């Protein structure tokens with residue numbers, strides 16, 4: 025693999041309302057220093073894509089943002105959300121995840137009905153009123169662009185859905201809890217192009233109400249949907265800019281090589 029200067033970086037600061045930001049985030053898996061000094065800002069109600077080669081640390085970074093790495097890694101530095109450093113060990117992780125919610129690469133619906141997939145967490149959080157629950161089911165399925173396809177099958181098993189529908193159900197399940205930030209780890213990589221297009225459309229609509237951070241291997245996807253893009257390389261964030269700028273006039277050699285396919 026080509027060697028790049030990790031000091032050669034271009035990270036813009038955002039002059040707008042932030043959803044969250046990290047300051048000097050470091051991640052260690054035992055002795056493996058997997059993320060170095062990552063300082064990034066995420067704009068509110070915008071989509072930010074995290075791109076980079078396999079093993080560059082995108083998922084490691086994303087998982088820190090709602091404390092999913094707690095049991096597997098040592099995470100240092102600040103993760104600021106609404107004036108609170110949520111990397112502080114005293115912070116209630118379950119509360120954090122109500123605000124900052126994660127959708128995984130493989131759709132993972134519960135072996136329950138479509139309706140129960142959505143209402144499960146709501147009920148656990150004390151919402152019992154049937155009318156409120158029904159309303160939340162419809163709202164979140166609509167937000168995830170799934171309502172029209174499943175409205176007559178709400179009591180059927182979620183396991184009968186196609187991969188693309190199941191992934192949109194997982195998005196609806198997150199949205200039902202009304203989080204602030206949605207983290208998505210390659211949500212379309214296991215899906216066919218039509219389902220991928222639906223997910224992209226869904227994310228673009230969701231941007232009106234949510235701040236979205238998405239890991240993707242697919243540079244076309246990043247350029248289609250993301251307002252901002254961060255380029256990761258070997259555990260370093262080397263470039264962060266508006267997506268259109270990063271893809272047309274990258275400032276860092278490693279980014280330029282990566283997006284032009286001249287990498288590795």
Ligand SMILES: Nc1ncnc2c1ncn2[C@@H]1O[C@H](COP(=O)(O)OP(=O)(O)OP(=O)(O)O)[C@@H](O)[C@H]1O
Pocket residue numbers: 053056058076077078079080081082083084085096241
């Ligand atoms: N749970 C873990 N335990 C130990 N090491 C890990 C763990 N998860 C990731 N790593 C290591 O951290 C580094 C970054 O991996 P990570 O999965 O974050 O990269 P990535 O850019 O998301 O890759 P991919 O695109 O293949 O998912 C790699 O060296 C990987 O081996």
